[in-house]
Amino acid sequence: MANGNGGPPLVELRNIVKRFGSVIALNGVTMKVHAGEVMCLLGDNGAGKSTLIKTLSGVHQPTSGEILIDGEPVTMYSPRDALDRGIATVYQDLAMIPLMSITRNFFMGREPGGRRAFGRFNVGSANRVAKDEMAKIGIDVRDPSQAVGTLSGGERQCVAIARAVYFGARVLILDEPTSALGVKQASVVLRYIAQARARNLGVIFITHNVHHAYPVGDAFTILNRGRTYGTFRKEEVSREGVLNMMAGGKELEELSAELEEFSRADAATGRTGVAEHAFAEGLHKEAESLHKH
Amino acid sequence: MAATRTATADERVAQTPLARKLMARPELGAVAGAILVFIFFGIVAGGSGLFSAPGIINFLEVSAQLGIIAVAASMLMIGGEFDLSIGSMIGAAGVIIAIPAAQWGWPLWLCVLLAFAIAWLVGYVNGLIVIRSGLPSFIVTLAGLFILRGLTIGFTRLLTGRTQVSGLKDLAAADWLAPVFAGEVGGTVMVWLAHIGVIGTRADGAPAISGIPMSIVWWFGLTAVATYVLLRTRVGNWIFACGGDPGAARNVGVPVAAVKTGLFMFTASAATLFACVQVLDAGSADTTRGLLKEFEAIIAAVIGGCLLTGGYGSAIGASFGALIFGTVQMGIFYTGVNTDWFKVFLGVTMLIAVLFNNYIRRKVTEAR
Numbered sequence: 001m002a003n004g005n006g007g008p009p010l011v012e013l014r015n016i017v018k019r020f021g022s023v024i025a026l027n028g029v030t031m032k033v034h035a036g037e038v039m040c041l042l043g044d045n046g047a048g049k050s051t052l053i054k055t056l057s058g059v060h061q062p063t064s065g066e067i068l069i070d071g072e073p074v075t076m077y078s079p080r081d082a083l084d085r086g087i088a089t090v091y092q093d094l095a096m097i098p099l100m101s102i103t104r105n106f107f108m109g110r111e112p113g114g115r116r117a118f119g120r121f122n123v124g125s126a127n128r129v130a131k132d133e134m135a136k137i138g139i140d141v142r143d144p145s146q147a148v149g150t151l152s153g154g155e156r157q158c159v160a161i162a163r164a165v166y167f168g169a170r171v172l173i174l175d176e177p178t179s180a181l182g183v184k185q186a187s188v189v190l191r192y193i194a195q196a197r198a199r200n201l202g203v204i205f206i207t208h209n210v211h212h213a214y215p216v217g218d219a220f221t222i223l224n225r226g227r228t229y230g231t232f233r234k235e236e237v238s239r240e241g242v243l244n245m246m247a248g249g250k251e252l253e254e255l256s257a258e259l260e261e262f263s264r265a266d267a268a269t270g271r272t273g274v275a276e277h278a279f280a281e282g283l284h285k286e287a288e289s290l291h292k293h
Numbered sequence: 294m295a296a297t298r299t300a301t302a303d304e305r306v307a308q309t310p311l312a313r314k315l316m317a318r319p320e321l322g323a324v325a326g327a328i329l330v331f332i333f334f335g336i337v338a339g340g341s342g343l344f345s346a347p348g349i350i351n352f353l354e355v356s357a358q359l360g361i362i363a364v365a366a367s368m369l370m371i372g373g374e375f376d377l378s379i380g381s382m383i384g385a386a387g388v389i390i391a392i393p394a395a396q397w398g399w400p401l402w403l404c405v406l407l408a409f410a411i412a413w414l415v416g417y418v419n420g421l422i423v424i425r426s427g428l429p430s431f432i433v434t435l436a437g438l439f440i441l442r443g444l445t446i447g448f449t450r451l452l453t454g455r456t457q458v459s460g461l462k463d464l465a466a467a468d469w470l471a472p473v474f475a476g477e478v479g480g481t482v483m484v485w486l487a488h489i490g491v492i493g494t495r496a497d498g499a500p501a502i503s504g505i506p507m508s509i510v511w512w513f514g515l516t517a518v519a520t521y522v523l524l525r526t527r528v529g530n531w532i533f534a535c536g537g538d539p540g541a542a543r544n545v546g547v548p549v550a551a552v553k554t555g556l557f558m559f560t561a562s563a564a565t566l567f568a569c570v571q572v573l574d575a576g577s578a579d580t581t582r583g584l585l586k587e588f589e590a591i592i593a594a595v596i597g598g599c600l601l602t603g604g605y606g607s608a609i610g611a612s613f614g615a616l617i618f619g620t621v622q623m624g625i626f627y628t629g630v631n632t633d634w635f636k637v638f639l640g641v642t643m644l645i646a647v648l649f650n651n652y653i654r655r656k657v658t659e660a661r
Contacts, residue, residue, distance in 0.1 A: 080546050091544060097537030099604045099657065108534050109545030111527040118526045146317075147657050 008071030009034045010202040011056070011087065011171050016065035018051055025051040026062070027226040033171060033202040038193060039231075040213040041206045042242065043223030049206055052223065053173055056204070057089040058082035088164035089173040092180065096156045098149030102141060103130040105148050106163050133162045137192050154185030158192050171202040178212045190216050210243045317657055319598030320610030322649045326596065326642070327613045327620070334624040343627040346492035346501045350509075356619025357512035358567055360612050362586060363593035364512075364519045365563030367611035369556045370594050371523065373536035373603030374423060374430035376560040378415070378437035379590055383583025385445045386412060386568035391458035391578035392449065401461070401573075402470035408565050415441065416561035420554030430557075438587065446580045462576030474511075474566070475573035477504030508570045512612070515563070519608035528552065536603030592639060593618060596646040600654060617642070 009032040018026040026048050033039045043049050054060045056067070058076035066073050069085055076082045079089070096105050103126045112126055113119025123145075130144040139158055148156060157177045164172055174193070178186040193216050196203055207213050213220065220237065222229035222245045229245060315321055334343055342348045362379050369376055386408040393399035393407065419437055423430045449456055465471040480503055486492045487500030494500055523529040531552045534542035539549045564583065572578045595601065596617060597610025618639075625632055 079544065083546065089544075097534060097541055097604065099537050099600075099654070100533050104530055104533060108530060108542065109547045111530050113527045117528045117531075118522065121525050121527055121530055123525065149657065 012068040014066040040217035047223040086170035088169035106130040154188040319607040323613035341627040352623035357508040360512040360615035362590040363611040365560040366590040367594035370599040371606040377434040380583040380586040381441035382564035386565040387578035401468035412561040412565040416558030420557035459577035474569040480504040516612040
């Protein structure tokens with residue numbers, strides 16, 4: 001289904017390098033996102049995911065390399081710039097203000113009332129828009145003037161995503177939207193990601209969790225030590241394959257070998273408990289002998 | 294509450310209990326408190342003249358002066374900051390108006406404009422330091438409290454040799470701008486009200502009150518404007534967002550620094566308005582004017598439902614907080630109880646208000 005329209009990708013990164021002084025955070029990242037495609041960005045801690053997001057959302061400017069939007073090279077100087085070009089980032093924790101109403105959160109920073117600071121905020125129509133937009137994604141809000149704090153974590157993420165879509169986002173960057181959520185909550189968000197794709201948005205879905213990424217992803221880009229490890233289409237790679245690459249294959253193999261070693265040792269002593277008991281006994285004796293001296 | 298159901302049923306809105314809807318209003322506590330205070334003094338001081346026309350004007354005037362700075366303080370608190378330099382700004386503004394007018398012969402209106410200009414500068418500097426340093430505004434403006442008060446006393450003594458400046462009464466009477474702060478409105482209405490017997494008359498036949506003092510007009514006006522701005526404009530949403538979570542607000546494009554700096558300038562302006570009302574009405578300025586007013590303003594805002602952590606509160610609530618103060622202060626006076634007890638009342642009311650607000654916040658954000 002991806003790349004069905006045949007046009008240029010919505011967003012393309014060409015050989016992006018970002019240095020902070022002597023630290024090389026990104027060292028040649030190349031990646032494409034098409035409309036109607038969910039690109040999963042996977043990588044361990046320190047792989048450069050957050051630097052890449054911040055570069056894409058206009059917070060950082062790349063040291064070298066090109067960002068192309070609709071095939072045109074662009075330079076973005078601020079988050080506002082990125083927003084105006086249709087790139088919206090939904091941050092994991094900095095998305096919502098719990099004490100403010102759903103409507104007020106929904107319109108935060110983009111209130112109705114034109115450009116004037118003292119323009120009128122029409123609460124009635126704003127409430128209707130918020131309620132309708134939430135209904136579109138299958139979340140039935142009884143009262144959009146209730147505080148966001150009354151929503152669950154998954155629903156809050158959905159409000160943030162719905163807000164980005166409503167204000168004209170064409171590319172959604174979701175920073176670990178499911179990592180703090182339970183299974184049920186995560187599925188609400190995942191369902192919405194699939195819906196966003198159906199509405200022909202490009203989605204960049206950053207996550208640690210292969211079980212969340214694999215069902216909704218169309219392509220997987222693995223980031224490792226500031227470099228793209230490669231982009232794989234879903235047809236080309238299995239769930240285990242993705243997991244392997246993410247954890248850096250080798251470490252996983254070593255870990256599984258170690259685990260096998262443990263289980264063999266357990267089998268030899270009969271039960272794990274026995275070994276622990278013996279160890280405790282030894283400590284006790286040692287302590288007693290120290291007392292006597 | 295938001296279930297992922299397909300069936301929509303708007304009639305459920307009506308099922309939200311009224312009590313719960315009221316609970317979600319930040320000003321509920323202050324309104325309830327004001328009603329209680331009125332009932333109490335209605336019983337205790339009913340015959341003492343507290344609720345006669347002059348009595349009402351009396352406690353409204355006291356409430357109005359506090360209300361003017363409480364409304365500004367509440368907006369700043371919703372925006373997530375404190376201003377402890379309000380009281381010192383009142384003293385400073387009073388002297389800034391009085392010295393050039395009484396000593397150097399400046400026209401009064403120019404002195405008033407100068408006071409507002411300096412207030413904006415003070416507010417701007419407060420905002421600048423808080424934003425740039427990232428320090429809590431509590432500390433920054435606490436420093437401001439002492440610096441400003443010290444400068445006021447120091448300069449006044451240096452320039453006049455005393456700490457009080459008087460002799461403004463005649464100047465105020467002749468100035469075109471002074472009546473905006475210290476005059477009265479509705480004189481003819483009062484004559485008519487006295488004529489039909491709603492309010493009493495004095496021995497000479499004049500109505501018992503000659504008009505509504507401008508301070509009360511300013512208080513009502515500011516409350517209305519602040520409430521409109523908070524609830525029905527873009528800036529209002531920004532103020533709530535800045536107090537709720539400045540990081541999140543900045544990420545979605547809210548100009549956090551500008552909003553907060555603007556609010557600091559507003560509190561300093563409100564303090565100057567307070568000073569104008571007092572100085573032009575009394576005809577003199579004193580360097581110790583406004584002492585502890587910053588705390589009274591904050592207490593009124595807290596009684597009015599503002600959270601100390603920001604992001605929640607109401608300007609109407611702060612006004613009701615000020616009304617409670619004014620009524621109790623004058624009520625104690627009219628009933629003949631020693632006014633020393635007023636401070637005890639202040640502290641206890643604030644404690645109850647904070648406990649109540651804490652409970653409300655839990656209720657508001659609790660899953661339904």
